[in-house]
Amino acid sequence: MIYVQRKDCLMKTLLKNLMIGVAVIVVAACTRIESGQVGVQRDFSGEYSKESVPVGIHMTLLDTIYPYSIREITIGLKDLKPTTKNNTSILSDLDFEVQYSVNPAKVPDVAVKYGNMHKLSETGIYLPAYDLVDKQAKSVSADAVAQFDALEISSKRNELEAIIKKNLQSDLDKNDPDTFFINRVSISTLLPDSKIQDSIRAIAESENRKQVAINNLAIAETEAKENRVRSESLDDKILAEKQLDAMVKMADKGNMIIVPVDFKGTVINNQKQ
Helix, strand or coil: CHHHHHHHHHHHHHHHHHHHHHHHHHCCCEECCCEEEEEEEEECCCCEEECCCCCEEEEECCCCCEEEECCCCCEEEEEEECCCHHHCCCCEEEEEEEEEEEEEEHHHHHHCCCCCCCCCCCCCEEEEEEHHHHHHHHHHHHHCCCCCCCHHHHHHHHHHHHHHHHHHHHHHHHHHCCCCCEEEEEEEEEECCCCCHHHHHHHHHHHHHHHHHHHHHHHEEEEEEHHHHHHHHHHHHHHHHHHHHHHHHHHHHHCCCCCCCCCCCCEEEECCC
C-alpha cells in the first residue's frame, strides 16, 4: 500500500515536471513581434524567408525569427572634419543627425544583403542597415561640404542639409530602389576652423562699420535737405514781409493804394497832392 502511494506520488511529480518542461519549451519556441517591427525568419537549414513576419506571437520551434525595427531610426554623426571647396580649409566640427526608415516589405532582403551592417539595439531589436546609412552619410556630407567656400559655409546650413538629404537618398536608391527613406537631415554644429572664424568676424565687423557710415551719411543728407527747405521757406517769408512793408510805406505817402486781391469796387483817392 505504501509502495503504491509512493509510486503515484512519483508519477504525479514526473508528470508535473514534464508539463513544466513542455511549457518552457513552448514559451521558448515562441517569438513576439511588436508594433513598429517586422520579423525576418530563418529556417533550420539557414535559408531566409522573403516574406516579412507580421506583428504577433509566432511558433519558432525549428525556425528563428529576428525582430527588425521599421520605425524611424536616428543616426548621430559627430566630430566630422570635411574639407571645403578647393581644399581651402578643414571644418573644425560638423555634427548632424540623419532620420531614416526602411520599407517593411524590403526588410527581409535588406537583412540578407547587409547581414553584417545591422545594429542590435539595447532592447534586442535590429536596426536595419544602420552601418550602411552611417557610412553613406559621412561620404555624402564630405562631398556636400566641398561645394562651399570656407568663408560662406557657416551661413549655408539649410542648403547643406538639403544637399546631404537629397544626395544620400539618391545614393541609396541606386542599389536599393524604394527601400530606404531619408526623412530628415539636421545639422547641430557647423564650425569653420579658427582662422576662418576670425576672418568671418573681421568681415562682419567691417560690414557693420560700413553700414554705420552709410546710415550716418543718409541721416546727414536728410538733415541738410530739411535745412535747405526750411531756409528757403524762411527766406520767402522774410522777402514777402519786406515787400509788404515797402508797399505800406508807399501807400502812406500817397504813391500807392492797397486793396484786397478780390476787391471789385471803385477806388477814390481823396488824398491831396
